[in-house]
Structures are given as structure tokens and as C-alpha cells.
Amino acid sequence: MTDTAAALDCDVLVVGFGPTGAVAAGLLGRLGHRTLVIDRLTDVYNKPRAIALDHEIFRHLDNMGLADAISPYIEPFTASEHFGVDGQLIRRIDMVAKPYPLGYTPSMVFSQPAVEAELRRHATGFSNVRAELGVELLGLVQAPDRVEACLKNSDGQNRSVTARYVLGCDGASSTVRQIAGLALEDLIFDEPWLVVDVRVNEDALARLPQCSAQFCNPARPVSFLIGPKNHRRWEIMLLPGEDGRQMERPENVWKLLAPWLTPQDGELWRAASYRFHALVATEWRNGRILIAGDAAHQQPPFIGQGMCQGLRDATNLVWKLDHVLKGVSSDGLLDSYGIERKQHVIELTGKIKAIGQSICERDPAAARRRDAQILADGSGKPQRLTRQEIIPPLRAGCLSQHEMPARGTLFPQPRIARGGAARLLDEVTGTGWRVLIDGRSDDAAFMLSLCAARPDVSAAAVVPAGAGLPNALEETEGVLANWFDRHGVVAAVVRPDHYVFGTARNASGLGDLLREIELRRRDVRPTQDSRSEMERTP
Ligand SMILES: O=C(O)/C=C/c1cccc(O)c1
Numbered sequence: 001m002t003d004t005a006a007a008l009d010c011d012v013l014v015v016g017f018g019p020t021g022a023v024a025a026g027l028l029g030r031l032g033h034r035t036l037v038i039d040r041l042t043d044v045y046n047k048p049r050a051i052a053l054d055h056e057i058f059r060h061l062d063n064m065g066l067a068d069a070i071s072p073y074i075e076p077f078t079a080s081e082h083f084g085v086d087g088q089l090i091r092r093i094d095m096v097a098k099p100y101p102l103g104y105t106p107s108m109v110f111s112q113p114a115v116e117a118e119l120r121r122h123a124t125g126f127s128n129v130r131a132e133l134g135v136e137l138l139g140l141v142q143a144p145d146r147v148e149a150c151l152k153n154s155d156g157q158n159r160s161v162t163a164r165y166v167l168g169c170d171g172a173s174s175t176v177r178q179i180a181g182l183a184l185e186d187l188i189f190d191e192p193w194l195v196v197d198v199r200v201n202e203d204a205l206a207r208l209p210q211c212s213a214q215f216c217n218p219a220r221p222v223s224f225l226i227g228p229k230n231h232r233r234w235e236i237m238l239l240p241g242e243d244g245r246q247m248e249r250p251e252n253v254w255k256l257l258a259p260w261l262t263p264q265d266g267e268l269w270r271a272a273s274y275r276f277h278a279l280v281a282t283e284w285r286n287g288r289i290l291i292a293g294d295a296a297h298q299q300p301p302f303i304g305q306g307m308c309q310g311l312r313d314a315t316n317l318v319w320k321l322d323h324v325l326k327g328v329s330s331d332g333l334l335d336s337y338g339i340e341r342k343q344h345v346i347e348l349t350g351k352i353k354a355i356g357q358s359i360c361e362r363d364p365a366a367a368r369r370r371d372a373q374i375l376a377d378g379s380g381k382p383q384r385l386t387r388q389e390i391i392p393p394l395r396a397g398c399l400s401q402h403e404m405p406a407r408g409t410l411f412p413q414p415r416i417a418r419g420g421a422a423r424l425l426d427e428v429t430g431t432g433w434r435v436l437i438d439g440r441s442d443d444a445a446f447m448l449s450l451c452a453a454r455p456d457v458s459a460a461a462v463v464p465a466g467a468g469l470p471n472a473l474e475e476t477e478g479v480l481a482n483w484f485d486r487h488g489v490v491a492a493v494v495r496p497d498h499y500v501f502g503t504a505r506n507a508s509g510l511g512d513l514l515r516e517i518e519l520r521r522r523d524v525r526p527t528q529d530s531r532s533e534m535e536r537t538p
Helices: 003-007 019-030 055-063 067-073 112-124 175-180 250-257 306-325 331-359 364-377 425-429 444-452 479-487 507-522
Strands: 010-015 035-039 052-054 074-076 080-083 089-094 107-110 129-133 136-143 146-152 158-168 184-200 212-215 222-226 231-237 266-281 289-291 383-386 415-418 421-424 434-438 458-464 472-475 491-494 500-504
Touching: 010 019, 010 306, 019 035, 019 112, 019 129, 019 306, 052 055, 052 306, 055 067, 055 107, 055 306, 055 425, 067 074, 067 112, 089 364, 112 129, 136 175, 158 175, 158 306, 175 289, 184 250, 184 331, 231 250, 250 266, 266 331, 289 331, 306 331, 364 383, 415 425, 421 425, 425 434, 425 458, 425 472, 434 444, 434 479, 434 507, 444 458, 444 507, 458 479, 472 479, 491 507, 500 507
Parallel strands: 010 035, 010 158, 035 129, 080 212, 089 383, 158 289, 434 458, 458 472
Antiparallel strands: 052 107, 074 107, 080 089, 136 146, 146 158, 184 231, 184 266, 212 222, 222 231, 415 421, 415 472, 434 491, 491 500
16 A cells, blocks of 8 residues: 555545445455445435345355355245236246256345345454445545545534545435436436335235236336245336325325235335335546445336345445555556446346336336237247346457457356365355366366466366366366356456456457456556556556
8 A cells, every 4th residue: 555545544445334335345345445434324225125136146145254144035036927917827937947047046035134244243243344434425525546435423513534435325316426427318218116125924925926027017016025024015007196205194005915815914115105216326436435335226117136236246346446556457447337337237137128118118018018919929839038148248348358258157156066065156265266177078188287387366177076187176076077168268267256257269269358357457457646646657
């Protein structure tokens, strides 16, 4: 750390201690960065907003050492069945089959207040992370090497703190985004819905559908979601003339729930009216100020990706901030954050919108045409999709510049045999830059020797169980062998956030990739106003 950096109050100021801010603070804490995280509110919001997460996110939480602490509040997500105008099944969205590609149940539901409390506990367990609650951000002023933040303490006193970077995880109405002058683009979706969470009594649970469902009835589209334990969620489209605030009233909510429950069947946990909309920030950074989570994007909930998107932001950004703060990369690497995440958000939101538009269809004739089209897409049977095939890869940013199989996709996580037990790959190899080599390749040993010249990159060869190759990891389910075969490659370079930087068909391809990592991490043009004093000194 330079003297200038050491003189600052912290390396990163995280504004907002919801899931995105808490994960960012925890990751920064683990990497040794002095982090101050503030939130306007003094407590975890005690009602569930997000309900779904997926294996990519759980993998990061497991990497952080949180799996045991949060598992009591997480359950597998059931399939979602979509029903058409006449109540017929038109589509089924499920998860990919076993063996699971990342080693975990691919889609899960969770209880947000409990998980969020664990995320906060984890972040504040690092001596270099300080959380200040009841603290409001009033202003930010950027200098070449720092940002000065004006804060209002819980006692009403103003004070200023300095940080090398500021990360706005402060939600849809983000103060950070507004102060930084970062605009939102409208991705054109705007529908009024009522979200109702119920803790259902034990005896009423069996009378409810045993699968999550989308009732695509043009008279009143409704989503039904099976949450953990006795938590059930209904998302109910509001009709023209219905006032959101009025519809939140318990007497109106129970009328809407009448096809499923009576007030004796459970306790209303939350009823909140929202406009489901789709927005993305045009720019995700202004100099040393960056935004993440709902501050940078909002999307309709129809495949439960809202919180996942925020945590993808955090896990994408933090390793890049780490490289920049440690001088491994220039500040220009941070530009790849917005490039990668904005494209991903736009592409995924487009897919969510398409699903949402078909669910929200209010014209009966159009809804019948939709049903016929979806059934035709499924060759006359209900269409079958997996949630995982809906999630796009990264397409541009800190990736190899050459087209190659699997670039920008999530690298799988096979189970590795260790002393009579099976452990997940990340636990064995760690989560930095990694090269994974197909141990069945004749060139495996040579490829490992190429990697040995790169101390910043770890390397391992993996073989199927029983192959008996010395110095190779043995996987127990064939997940990785299958992946190498499917993509026709023998090695993959994997980033700290588990996205594939690039793949190689042979040893010479791997040599090229290893050289390219260095270039892509360094050859990123810093923006004029965001270079620190140190970086501008030749
Ligand atoms: O993945 C699905 O099938 C549905 C997920 C979901 C999650 C939250 C809210 C929704 O309307 C759908």
C-alpha cells in the first residue's frame, strides 16, 4: 500500500448492507482490504424480498465459508409449472439433472432475513471490515487518488471519510448512483403486481399445489412459489383500476388468496405492491465510484434472478478491485466490470421479459395463441426448459479475445476423491486464477509444466476416478471429463469468479492463453480521471 493509500480512512466504502453490499464487504474483508460498510437502516429488513438463489451464488457463499451457516434457511426450488388459459400445462421449468454441474442443487429458495443476517455476521467478523448502521450518505467528491464521502451519523452529526473506491449497493433508489450522475436505461417492462408472503399452517400446506406455478390466466395472472418450510408466495397481477396500496390491505389480500387459502390457514407475512420493471444503468462507474445490485439494474422476478444478479455484480467486481488495490492490474480493469455485467443483465433481462410478457398476457385471444405457440415449441407437449439454460454467458470484457468453446461460461465444479471422501474442486484448488487440464490428454504433463512458470496461476490435471494418473486429481462423477469432451478442449483458464477466461485445444493453445491473461489484466486503458497518482507516475 502506498503512503497516500494508507492515509485514507479505508480502501473501499460500501454503501448499503443488503445482500450485495454484505457479500462485497465479506469478500473484500477476506482479501485483506480495509472496508467500511454503511447502511441508512439499523437492522436487517425482517421481511423476505428475494426468495430464490442459484448454484453459482451458492458456490460463492460456500467459497466464503458460509455454506453451513446458511443451509438451515435454504431448500431446493421445486419445478415451476406454467398453466394456460384453460388450466392446461403448457410449460415446465426445472433444474438441470444430476450430476449437478457446480456440485450443488442448481436452484434454491431461501429465507432472506436469516441469510442476510449471516452475510452481515460473516462480513463483520473480519477485523478490517467495519459496519456502521443508521448512517446516511450525503455526498461524494472525487480526487485523483480518492473519494471523500460526507456521511450523516445516527446522532445527526456530519463527518467525512476517505476511500480509494466507493461501491454503491444502496438499492433501486441509490443515492450513490444519483450523486455519481449514472443514468438508468429503460428496458421497457412495466406491470403492476402485488407480492404476498404467507406462513401457511401445517394442515393447509397439503392442500396447496406441490409445485411452484405460473397461472397464465388472462383474467388474472398469478405466480405461486414454494419457499422454504411453510413460506409460500403469491405474486398477483393487479388489474386496471386497482390501487396498489388498497390491494395491500389484509381484507383485499385474503379475497385474492381465496382460491387457495382462508385467513384461518396462515399468517400474512408481507403484502407489497410493486411495478415490475426492467432497468439497467447506462454506465456502471464514474471514476472511483461504482454501483452494483438494484442500484445498477432491476428486472421482473419471473425466474427469480434479482438477488443472483446483484451477487454476480459483487463477485465480478471484487476480484478486479483486489487486483487494482494490490497493483496487479491498472484501474482500467474496472471498466470490464460494467462491460461484462451490463451485457449480461441486458441479455438475461430480455429472456425474463419474454417469459414475463407471456405470463402477463391479458387478451384472451392472444393468450390462446401464446398457449398454442408454446405447445408447438414443445412439439405438441408442454415445453420443457431448465433454469440454467436461460442464464447467458459473459460475452465481452476480461476474457480471451479469441472465439473459443465455453469462453465466458461458468466453469463446473466436480467432486474430487480425497482420502475416501469427495470434496468439491474449489476446496482443493482454491479460487484464484486457475488452469484445469484434462488429465487424459497425452500433453497433460507438458501443460502442467507450462503453468509452473506462472506463480500467479494455480494448475491441476483432473482425471476420471480410477485412471490412476500420478499427480492428477480424480473426479468421482465424470462432470469435468464430460465438459472437456463436449467442448472439444483439453484445458481451461478460469477466473477468480469461476468464469472461463478461455479454453485450449492443445498445449500450444494453452501457452497462448497464459500469455493473454497477463495482457488482458494489464492492457486495459484507464480512464483519465480515475488514475491514481501512483499509476500515473512512470
Ligand atoms: O424459477 C422459477 O421457475 C421461478 C422463479 C421465481 C422466483 C421469484 C418470483 C417469481 O415470480 C418467480
